[in-house]
Each structure stands twice: as C-alpha cells, then as structure tokens.
Amino acid sequence: MKMENYEACVGFDLCETPLSTVAQKIMSAMRSGDLMASRNEGERTKTSEVTKKPSVHFSVLAEHEKTQPLETKNPKSLINQTPRGSVELSSQPSITKLSAGQVQNSISSSGLSSYLIPQCDQEASVLQNREHKRKHFLKENIGKEDKDSLNLKRKYITCSNSPEKASKHTALGKETDGTESWQNSEDTRALGKQLCDVRYLGDLAKVQLMDVLKQAAALVVTLMYKDGSTQLSAKQALTCPVKGIVVLLKSHVGSSPLILPAHGGALGKDFTSTDHCIYIHTEQSPFWDPKQEAHSLFVRNILFWTLRCKCPVVCFNAKDFVRTVLQLYGEDGSWKHVAGFVGLDPRVAAWLIDPSDTAPSFEDLVAKHLEKSIIVKPSSTFNDASINIVSQNVCVNLKILYDLTMDLCSKLKAYGLWQLFCTLELPLIPILAVMENHKISIDKEEMERTSALLGAHLKKLEQEAHFVAGEQFLIMSNNQLREILFGKLKLHLLSQRKHLPRTGLQNQLSTSEAMLNSLQDLHPLPKIILEYRQVHKIKSTFIDGLLAYMKKGSISSTWNQTGTVTGRLSAKHPNIQGISKHPIQISRPRNFKGKEEETATISPRTLFVSSEGYTFLAADFSQIELRILAHLSGDPELLKLFQESERDDVFSTLTSQWKDIPIERVTHMDREQTKKVVYSVVYGAGYVASILGRRRPLPRICAQNQQLRAQAERQAVNFVVQGSAADLCKLAMIRIFAAVATSPTLTARLVAQIHDELLFEVEDTQIPEFAALVRRIMESLQQVQTLELQLQVPLKVNLSIGRSWGHLTPLQETLGSA
C-alpha cells in the first residue's frame, strides 16, 4: 500500500500524456531538474526496497555508507531532487536566521525595510540559538563528531542515586491506580527505563537534574493523561485531562540503531545506561500546599527550559505539548517565550512524506516507517489490570519514538522535504499552539436572539412548504422531498433542461441547489426549500453549533496541521475557516413591535467581536492562487494582468475585457461568474510539487481511463496552486509571529487563518505600526531568498480593521505604509 502510494507520489511520465495548453505552460515553467528527479525516483522505487529503508545521502553519513546499500544507487537524484529542496541546512541560511536578522534590525533601528534582508551573522538572539540547535543536532545525529568522551564526564543522577528519597519514586503508581511500583521487575538497567518522579527529589537532586537536563543531547517528550495513557497510545483521541509529562533525557544522540546498525539490536542496550526518564507531575491538587508551590515552580522551570533549550526536542503531537505547558504555567504574555520552539514532530514529518495519511497513530507510524520488530506495542500490553505496564512501556516507547523521528528526518532529507519541514512546518507548531490558547469573544446574547429569530423563521417556512406540497413531510429529508418533487408533482417532466443533476452513487434525481434553482419557476416549493436550507444551515452550524462550542463567552478552534493533502491548515470545533462570510436576508415576523415586515440581515461573522481595547485586523492576499498560476504558467496575458493593472480588481478587469463593457459597469454577479470560469480553466494538468517542494500522492494515471487521468491532472494542478498558496500563507504567519514575539512593544495576537486571510487582534494604539509590519512582510513574500523563491508577479495584500469580524473596513493605504 505505502509502496504504491510512494510510487504514485513521484509523479508520472509527462511525455506520454497529452497536455492542455495551460498545463504545457505550467510544465515549461518547471525546471528540467524537477522532471529528471521525479523520473529517477520513479525508477528507484521499482528497483529495490529503497523506499523501505532510510536512504540517507548526506556526506556526513559517509562512514556508514556500507550499511546503507541504497546510498549509491542514485546519488544525483537525491541531491538534485528539487532545485531548492534538498539543501543541507547548514549550508543555507534558513528562515529562522532571517527572522533573527529581521528582529535585530527592527529593535535596533526603526526601519522596517530590513525585513527583506537575510542576515546570517547576527548572534545572541533567541532565534539564532534555534538555528544553532538544529545544526548542532544534525552534527550529533549523524555521528560525525564523536562527543562520547565529553558525555561520559557528565554528572548525572538516577532515582536510586538520589540520596534522600530512594524509594519514593514508586509513589506515582500508588497514587494513581494503587499498583505498587513503577519499577520494571526485569532488567531495568539494560532498558534504562526507570521512571523518576521529580516530586520526590531533594533540592540537591533537583539541581543535578537541571544540570543533566541542560546537558542532554536530546529530549523526548510525551504528555501523560489521567487514565495513564500517553500521546503515544493508540486510542488517545478522547479529551482526557493531562496528568503529567514524561521526558526522556538522552545523553547520546549517536546511539540510534539507525545510525549504528551494528548496535541496533534490542534497543541499543549498550547506550541507554546513561539515559534518564523522568516523570513530571503537573496536576494541581485543590489544596494549598507550600511544598506543591515549590514543586510547581520547579516544574515550570523544567518545562519552559524544555521549550527554549538548544538540544533537539522530539514530541509526537508537539503542538499539544506546547499548548499544555502554556495552559499550565503560561501567564499572559509568556507565549512570546515559546514562539521559537522547535520540536521535531514525527507526525508532521510523516505527513510531509505521505500527506494522504492524515491521522496516523504512533503505532501506525512505527509500523510504517521502522523496520524493527522488537517494538513494544502500547496497546498490545495495555489493559485495565496492568496500567503500570504501560508506564514501564512509556520509556521504551520514547526511545522508539526517538528512533522513529530520526528515521523520518533521514527520509525527509532524502526526499528533499527537509527544508520545508524546518522552515515551514516546524515553526508553525508553537504558533498553532498559541492560537489554540487564545480565546475569541462571541456576542452570546446576540447569538441567542438570532437563534430564536431564525427558529421562528424556519417554522414559518416549514408551514409554507407543507401547504404548497399539499402534505406534511420531513423538510430536511432529501428522500421525502424527492418523492414529492418528482413522484407526486413530476416537475422533472416539466423542466426544459435535458440533463438534470443526479446523485453520485445512487444515480437518483438530485435535490441539490442547482436542481432546485432550475425548478423554481415551475412550482413554489423549490424556492421555499432553498430558503429553508440556507437559513437552517446558518442556524444549526453557525449559531447553535457555535454556541455549543462556547466556553465563558468565547471559543477557540483546534488547528490541524496534518489534516489536508494539499498542505493547507484545517480547523475544527468550530471550523472557523468555514463560517459564512456573506450575510443573508430574512423577513422578520410582522408583529415584532414597531415596524412591520422589516428585513433582518444575519451574518455569523458579525458575532465575533474583539476584546476590550483591541481591534481585529484582517490581512488577506488578493487572488493569490491566480497570481501563483500566472507565475507558474508564465502566461503573458495573465502576467500582464497582475503586473500592470494593479490598481483595479483583477476579476473586474477580466470581466470588463470579456464582456467588453467599462469596468464600472461590472456587476457583482458578472464578477462572480468570471471568477468561476477562471478557476475552472485552471485545472488541467501539472507536476506534483508546490513551489516550495511539497508533494502529494496521486492516483496512478493510466492512459486507458481518460476520466481518471483528467481527474488526476486536475488534482495535480489544484495541488500546485492551492499548496503553494498555503505555503506562502504559512510563511507569512511565521514571519509576522516571529516579528511580534521578539518585539519589546508589540502585543498583537494571531487569531485565525482562513487560507489566504490572516486575522489578528491588535491593541488599538498599535494598529498603524502593526499594519505596516504585516503589509511589509506579506508583500515581501514575493521573493524569499532563503528558499530561492522569486515570483514574477507582485503579491497584493488587503488590510481591513474593525471591532467585529463581520464589519471590517479597509485600512487606508497611507496608514498602512506610514
């Protein structure tokens, strides 16, 4: 399964497929290196188990080359896979470095122009340290520099070494489930999985622990929930409260069996003796206790240090870890401290390699990417009677997690995704965590009033529908509606249209919007149904649905970084990306006191209000997908459109050309139609990688089946365009976030991302300054030197502000660039 996925992912033989003109233009814009690379990889997959094993290609791994037989198969394809893809991190200024430079400039001088210029030689900034951290990690990881001698000198502690409370570390098990011990009865030393509960450490031991922590070569972290499960447990989906955090401190990073296969048997026994596993209890007891106070402070230090440390931190679902720490110990404003957190998240890595696998569990990933058979499966030994076995397994699993992550990192490099991973996806993790922690206020009373109003309106519509249908029926049931429209009234026979819409699988006559639209002159019922559905959608999803997710007058969405095949973000609970933009009109019941028969406009976004003293600022790329298409296709007309007629709306311009009418006379409807036409022309064919190297698997394209091939081609183009837009938007988030996090004065918060729109909450007084910053950064993404990205088309950014998300007014250009 996965093999085929991968093979398809590589692409298809473009020479054999006849392409549309748009596609050909896109193709010609692609560099020949890309095509060569995908061909080469296509061959590679056929030849052997290349995809099964980590095909590490960096020179730093040279000493282990013999053990990696795939290494030499096709070095060229690995190196040149994409022109900007597989660049060694250390040889290329990364985006965080750029940020570091930016930040320093913004602090030391007032000029914002420097945001464009990468500065690689700055020192001593937080972000710079992140960069160092990764470089350092890379070196360590590949074992080029043997630091063992250093590591051996390190002081370290274990639970049993702790002089004071040698036996107390078993208490965790007692407290939680009555089981006796966390100690593994078997050879704990060999497996190195003693779990040390930091609550029972004395002051001296605590100091020592911090020392070990600070000298650790790598940290592997996971949350532990109240039911004893961890982030690594398969069925962790339930929203169980967090009990504590388990950290594996690795003193050697070269001990991975991946790197040293000779020692790779049975969990690398030889190396684990100096690794430590600690348990950090974070659950607050309801009683006040000075001891707990001290513990709390200690824990806070450990955790925040973890978020800022220089060594690599590995965590499965790192976003949840960051958010949890912030929720527990992050007072207002401390989010800035975690903005630079770089946590290696194997789930994100795996998603980049196979984006169609959107929610794999830890176990899935191990099965998919690690060849080792000695895995202690969390669920295989998990049952209610032996929770302590789970805790024993935690440390083992953390080691496996580390190996898994290293393996995935190698694969990322081999596939040319490493740059994307480091510069785009990893910095996004703390940003999403911070966004989830931020609450958006909702006007609850207005919401409830609207709910009642819409409820009454729906009742009225239902009665009307029953009346004109001549019988009672379930108005939301498409089956019953179909029976009435086509069985009873036989409207399909009266219709002029030849091809009426049908449902996909059952091939029945559809009751969709398109169908009802075409029937609405024949009978009053379709129109009523259309209005009913519109109103019902608003009420159930955006009013009542939103109310259900509200906590203390506000909501915050859950953001999924790995939920889409195209690289976009997705949101849920609520899906803030899908909330109605355009208001709907409904007629009020006439006996509403005062005027009779007045119309009310309902717009869900209006109910999102900024908090006191703050204002929403929305920044959206205008027609970013079309601009990317123009860039990729190189179409002269399209390029001209964006390069010259910058002052006017592009779709209006197109419409006026199309219909040969002056631009002032283009109506909203005309413009919408043009928009549809334009985007439908777009989908023809293409190469499967975004401009930053993101890739997706596609159904195999066979010449026999034209339908499937066409579909795959459309998916391909959509992926390129949509994925590239997503990349740019993520870049914008990262840069703006970094700028704010390192600014001593700015307090703006990122509230949401609606694909090509970023929504911020800004202190009223900071609007001009912040608006200028946002505009500068977003427009600068036309060229990103670190990623060798240079769009031929300027990016246009629209800014608007307002206290309500539904009522935003454009920000004056003069203000934005002041």
Add this chain to the structure above:
DNA sequence: CATTAGAGTATGAGG
C-alpha cells in the same frame, strides 16, 4: 421487538 451507535450519503459553508 425496541433502542442505539456507526457507516455511508447528500448537501452546503469556506477558500
């Protein structure tokens, strides 16, 4: 036999 949970389908909001 009645009730309920889950899978599958259809629809429509966003971009």
Add this chain to the structure above:
DNA sequence: TCCTCATACTCT
C-alpha cells in the same frame, strides 16, 4: 474544478 468540515438523514 479542487479540498476542507459540519450537519442531517438513512440504513445497518
């Protein structure tokens, strides 16, 4: 034309 999520209905 693509890819998301939420909802409601229908059937098992």
